[in-house]
Structure formats: structure tokens, C-alpha cells
Amino acid sequence: MPKLPRSSRLASPVDTTAYGTYRIVRRPDDPRPLYRFSDHVVDKPQSGRYHIYAGWFCPWSQRVVIAHALAGLQGIVTVSYVDNARDGRGWAFRERYGPDPVNGFRLLRQAYEATEEGFDGHISVPTLWDRSTARVVSNDFKGIGIDLATRFQHLATPIVNTYPxxxxxxxxxxxxxxxxxxxxxxxxxxxxxxxxxxxxxxxxxxxxxxxxxxxxxxxxxxxxxxxxxxxxxxxxxxxxxxxxxxxxxxxxxxxxxxxxxxxxxxxxxxFTPPGAELPDWSEPVRRPAYT
The missing domain is CATH 1.20.1050.10 (Glutathione S-transferase Yfyf (Class Pi); Chain A, domain 2)
Incomplete structure (x- = not known):
């Protein structure tokens, strides 16, 4: 099958007039958690099996991306980024960060619908995708971070063991x-x-x-x-x-x-509002030699 052109694998621009704004709709009597998927990485996974859909804007995504880097998982668990803005369709893949490299989805929603037909819950980043089963494993950012820190040490030596x-x-x-x-x-x-x-x-x-x-x-x-x-x-x-x-x-x-x-x-x-005052993060750090 010929590879689709890059442009055909990208979502159309954000359009709140056509699609409305993104809303999390939860019925008061719905017992399901907000972050509906919370499975874990299989024991001793193979390199390349898992992919993280992340967002630069999102603190929960950044937690997972940091854990991924400190676990030494570059090239073992792949990472890609959704666009920074969304409309009622949810997070999407656009030109700034490129198409979805795993499935060619235009919208992250498609990953959730591929996992649960008729999915009607919250579509969030980070999302952990399993290439082997073609489904979302987890969108529980806390669990994903712990799995990255603990489940891949047979494949990579952590730079830092963040969950000893x-x-x-x-x-x-x-x-x-x-x-x-x-x-x-x-x-x-x-x-x-x-x-x-x-x-x-x-x-x-x-x-x-x-x-x-x-x-x-x-x-x-x-x-x-x-x-x-x-x-x-x-x-x-x-x-x-x-x-x-x-x-x-x-x-x-x-x-x-x-x-x-x-x-x-x-x-x-x-994630910084236009015109907001930022401290100088490059200011030299002078801290005591702690024992």
C-alpha cells in the first residue's frame, strides 16, 4: 500500500465554530474513572512495542517524558506530540509536530475509538499505545510514569532510578x-x-x-x-x-x-500566557554541598 502524503495524515486546523470547544462530559451516575485506561506494560516488553502520545503543553505529559528520558528509553519506547490547541474533536496531529508516526491517525480520538468502540470519555495526553495489540494501554499518567521507571530495566540501564x-x-x-x-x-x-x-x-x-x-x-x-x-x-x-x-x-x-x-x-x-513574567531559569545555581 503506498504511503499517504504527509498533508493527508494531518488534521484540519482548529475550528471551534464547526466543532465547538472540547468538553469532558461525565454523567453523575457514571462510575467509570476519568482516566479510563489503566493497564500496565507487560513484564519484560520488547523494544519498540510501546509508543507515548504526549503534549508539550501538558504537565502530566511532561512527567512521563522526563521519566522516559531518565529511564534511558530513547529508541526503546517512542514518543510523539499532538498539536498544542484543540477544538471539540480533542487533540490532533498537525504540521507543527507532524503526523502520527504509528497509526497515521489525524485525531487522538481515533486511538481511543480503536480501543473501545463508541468511546465517550476523556481523551487525554499522555496516552500509552501498544503496537502489538493495537490499543491504548493507559492514559493514567501516574501509572505510565511508574511503568517507564520500572518495567524496562532488562532493555536499558536507567540514567537515574526514579522509583527505587x-x-x-x-x-x-x-x-x-x-x-x-x-x-x-x-x-x-x-x-x-x-x-x-x-x-x-x-x-x-x-x-x-x-x-x-x-x-x-x-x-x-x-x-x-x-x-x-x-x-x-x-x-x-x-x-x-x-x-x-x-x-x-x-x-x-x-x-x-x-x-x-x-x-x-x-x-x-x-504553556506561558502571552506577556506573562518569567523568572530567569538560566540564573546560575548556587546550592550547598549537601551530605
Whole structure:
């Protein structure tokens, strides 16, 4: 079968007049989770079996892309990116990042519909695709990150073991605090009214506590980068100039930004509002020699 021209494998431009805006529709009586697919990578997978559909704009995608890089999985698990904008059809493949290299889908929705006929749920990135079974394995970003860190060590030596067994309980304990207060708290804090005020208070209390914690250690759990640092970084890098109010937290964030996996997965233009003030992420990092 002849290969389709590149242009025929791209979605048409975003058109909210024709397709409306993207909405997550969930019935109150629907017991299914928002992120409906949560299977795991098979034990000892073959190189080339899995593909990640990601988005530069998305913090949850960036978590997975960082984990992928630190696990040394370039060339073992492939990655491609959807366009930065969407209409009612959901995420799509357009000229900026190119066509879908795996299936030639124009819309990410097609991957979900190929997995579940008549799919009526949330279409999100990151999405983990299995070439062998031709289906979505997972759009649970937390589970995907852990799988990348733990399921491929027979194929690649990790640059950093980000989910070491000895620290998994502590990583998840931190996540139980930081996910609602910081990762999701940033958006909640932008809302008006009493709920927004409570979220802002919780957010700044958490950032102050992190600032104090990082005054005495290089990373959240000590001398080595872990999944906990990945999860926090993707929010800090989107926080804007406000992060400079917390000097040790700001130094820690810049320290992480010097690591290629963190820096190379960050494109400020995809998530920073026009005219927004950005701190200087290239400012030299001066931190103590922690023991």
C-alpha cells in the first residue's frame, strides 16, 4: 500500500465554530474513572512495542517524558506530540509536530475509538499505545510514569532510578500531600470565592514548607532525583515569577532544570500566557554541598 502524503495524515486546523470547544462530559451516575485506561506494560516488553502520545503543553505529559528520558528509553519506547490547541474533536496531529508516526491517525480520538468502540470519555495526553495489540494501554499518567521507571530495566540501564523500591512509600506519601496542594492546587488557587482562597492558602503553605525542606537537602528525598521531584518540577516550571518568593525552592527548581531530561522537555511557549513574567531559569545555581 503506498504511503499517504504527509498533508493527508494531518488534521484540519482548529475550528471551534464547526466543532465547538472540547468538553469532558461525565454523567453523575457514571462510575467509570476519568482516566479510563489503566493497564500496565507487560513484564519484560520488547523494544519498540510501546509508543507515548504526549503534549508539550501538558504537565502530566511532561512527567512521563522526563521519566522516559531518565529511564534511558530513547529508541526503546517512542514518543510523539499532538498539536498544542484543540477544538471539540480533542487533540490532533498537525504540521507543527507532524503526523502520527504509528497509526497515521489525524485525531487522538481515533486511538481511543480503536480501543473501545463508541468511546465517550476523556481523551487525554499522555496516552500509552501498544503496537502489538493495537490499543491504548493507559492514559493514567501516574501509572505510565511508574511503568517507564520500572518495567524496562532488562532493555536499558536507567540514567537515574526514579522509583527505587526503598523510597516508593515515601514518594507516594509526598504525592498524597503535594498533588492536591500544589499540582492541582495551582489551578484551584486561580478560582474566585472561598474555595479559591482556601486553595491559595494551602498552596502557599505547601510552597513554604517545601522551601524549608529543601534548605537542607538537594532533592525531595535526599541526594538523588526520584519520581517525587519529577511530579513537583512540572508544576514549579509553570508557576511563573511567584516561585522566586521561595529562595531554596527556586534554587532547587533551577538545579533540576540543569538536568537535560527536565530542560529539554520544557517549552515555555506552549504553556506561558502571552506577556506573562518569567523568572530567569538560566540564573546560575548556587546550592550547598549537601551530605
Amino acid at each position: 523500591e526503598a523510597h516508593r512509600a515515601e514518594i507516594e506519601e509526598l504525592d498524597a500531600w503535594l498533588n492536591p496542594a500544589v499540582n492541582r492546587g495551582v489551578l484551584a488557587a486561580e478560582q474566585p470565592g472561598p474555595d479559591g482562597e482556601r486553595a491559595r492558602t494551602a498552596l502557599h503553605e505547601a510552597l513554604a514548607a517545601l522551601d524549608q525542606r529543601l534548605a537542607g537537602r538537594r532533592y525531595l528525598l535526599g541526594p538523588d532525583i526520584t519520581e517525587a521531584d519529577i511530579r513537583l518540577f512540572v508544576t514549579l516550571v509553570r508557576f511563573g515569577a511567584g516561585i522566586t518568593r521561595y529562595p531554596d525552592l527556586w534554587a532547587y527548581a533551577r538545579d533540576l532544570y540543569t538536568v537535560p531530561a527536565f530542560r529539554d522537555s520544557t517549552d515555555f511557549t506552549t
